[in-house]
Amino acid sequence: MTPLTASTTAPGDPxxxxxxxxxxxxxxEQVDSADVGAATGAVAEDEHVVTHYFTCLRAxxxxxxxxxTVARAVGSDKVTVDEVVLLPGEDAIVAPExxxxxDRIRPGDLSPGDLLPVEEDDPRLVPTYSFGDDPLDADAKAQIRQVAKDLGLGRVRALSPEGIDLAAQRWYDGDGGPDVPLAQSAPxxxxxxxxxxxxxxxxAETFGVCANGNANDDGRVVAFGHGCGAHSEAQLSRKQQPLPPADHAHDTLTPDELESL
Known part of the structure; x- marks a missing residue:
């Protein structure tokens, strides 16, 4: 629901x-009088349709x-009521869409024991081997699974071209992509x-997996254009190198000389 903007009196049916x-x-007649405040204005919705607004005082x-909203027929002075509605204003607290x-599940939401089954017609998956373009009914899908099991193919379904494209775009746009601040500042x-x-x-020509245990992306898919400060060929500049330790100072004073100071 779109929040209502501040109402103002507009030209219309007098x-x-x-x-x-x-x-x-x-x-x-429909709400308690304690919930209704002052009239705040009216808006002409049409030539013979006007909406009046009142402040809501309900807790x-x-x-x-x-x-x-009120209206009247052409040539008639009788006013009729179309509807009574409670609407959110610009400062109203409304529920999120x-x-x-x-669609709300995100990586990391699943706990041990949770199941997230995919739909039979998930466009990201296709049968491991093709059966043409004809749609498959439930019995045919069951037969595919049985044949795949008998042939020892392992996976009944594999990623479809659409599924591959979706994964690639998600990875490219994610934290392992080339546009994140970490990659922009990488050597x-x-x-x-x-x-x-x-x-x-x-x-294979776009992504790999990071195997640097000291890097933020260790064990994660990264785009070839990604990067970080833990690159294998990263070198410290002269200014960034640690200062060499100072020479050792040798104390040559004898106990007698120390007492005479």
Missing amino acids: VLLGAVDLAREVLL GYVGWTWSV WVPYK AKCYSCGFLMRLSGHL
Whole structure:
């Protein structure tokens, strides 16, 4: 729901604009009088449609506004009420936009024992071997699984081209991509790092896995254009090198000389 902007009195049907008392009367028939404050204005929605606004005083609804829409037929002075609605204003606290459960899950959300099954028609996955473009019914899908098991193929389904593209874009845009601050300030890129373990398959020319135990990305997929200060060929500049220790000072005073000081 889009928050309501501050209402102002606008040009419109004078009869409807003057129906403030009627709008309040109808509003009080539906809500407690203690919840209704002063009229804050009216807006002409159409030639013969006007909405009146009243401050909402109900506890927990700070910044909300009562909205009463009135109308009349052409040539008639009789005012009728279309609707009574409670709307959020600019300063109102509203619930965030609803997101489906499966879209709310993020890496790290799963706990031991949790299951996250994929849908049968997940576009990121395709049968390990192709059966053409004809749609498969439930029985055919079960047969695919059984045949794959009998043939010892291991995986019934594998990543589809769409699934590969989605993963690649997600990794490229994530913390292991080339545009994060860590990579921008790195002395060199991951493609030239000795700690990079290259992938095989479709993504072999774009991504690898970091194997530097001292790096932030150890064990994670990184783009070739990523980088960090733990690059295998990183060298400290002369200014960054630690200062050599000072020469040892030898105390040559004898006990007698020390007492005479």
